[in-house]
């Protein structure tokens with residue numbers, strides 16, 4: 085009970101519009117698709133006008149591309165604007181920010197596991213809307229934001245930061261793992277027995293689930309296991325289910341885009357229709373963040389590969405497009421002996437293996453020199469598994485790479501996100 089009041093008091097101070105946004109989102113989730121699209125057009129028009137008036141970058145960008153904000157009437161019209169990328173957000177960071185006097189702004193810094201760190205300001209409505217979107221997702225699973233929860237994140241902390249983090253965790257009824265040694269893990273698992281949900285990097289959830297299973301520990305209290313920031317691989321799910329009694333759900337988004345999608349109890353990742361417009365071009369996601377007034381993010385190539393499904397009326401009651409697969413980061417290029425390949429190639433190799441031969445593998449591809457690749461595989465392979473994998477690799481790369489398969493590898497470094505492809509070229 086106390087944790088609920090701490091949450092509500094903190095929210096009132098920090099995010100005054102959060103609760104009203106939450107109720108609005110709960111009301112809007114019952115809309116038919118046509119009404120949601122109408123709402124998107126309306127919000128997008130507002131954002132375009134606002135950006136045109138307040139953001140020096142966008143005013144110039146619209147002008148350069150002969151984009152008339154006053155003539156925006158449909159989602160198709162948005163396509164007249166060429167997409168921007170992360171490098172634009174970094175390069176034109178100052179000019180993108182709006183010259184508008186917001187009542188309240190929050191400083192945001194992305195974790196930047198790859199490349200430069202993106203820093204920007206979020207206005208209060210943006211930050212509150214985003215928190216409300218997460219809260220709505222939780223509501224689908226019977227979870228309240230103040231419920232007791234266990235949390236995984238990068239754990240490279242200094243001692244002073246650990247105390248600061250512990251205090252913040254206490255206020256949010258949260259506990260986390262600071263080290264991956266056996267004793268702290270056992271302590272963490274013991275606390276989990278009384279928690280309602282568990283969240284963080286999915287690769288870390290998987291690692292801890294494996295340890296629980298090895299030790300024969302079972303947790304039955306969790307209503308939701310939520311993976312963020314990383315793809316949840318199929319082989320993770322069986323271990324997670326065995327340890328926690330439920331499979332992990334996806335929360336998909338980024339600091340600059342807000343929550344893009346949230347998975348419902350029927351296993352569908354619903355697009356956050358009131359928060360974003362999403363498009364897909366050659367498997368690449370393009371996002372317009374409808375609440376990003378202080379730092380407008382319009383037609384932004386986030387840098388992820390996804391697969392979109394058509395609009396459905398889901399059993400949960402929502403009527404939205406569905407993100408079928410979050411394939412993952414568009415990583416570095418793969419260098420063959422003669423040709424170049426997208427990192428997406430690895431995804432297809434392992435997807436085919438799972439779909440056509442029911443061989444589910446966790447992998448990491450590593451390239452240090454052009455033309456050579458090491459495939460690290462977590463599982464141990466039978467002779468047929470190895471043959472099928474070799475066939476699939478050859479199907480995509482022909483004779484253009486030399487490769488080595490290393491089985492029974494420990495893939496996770498426990499220092500943050502796990503990467504599918506590491507290139508030092």
Ligand SMILES: [Zn+2]
Pocket residue numbers: 348349350351352354398399400401402
């Ligand atoms: Zn659903």
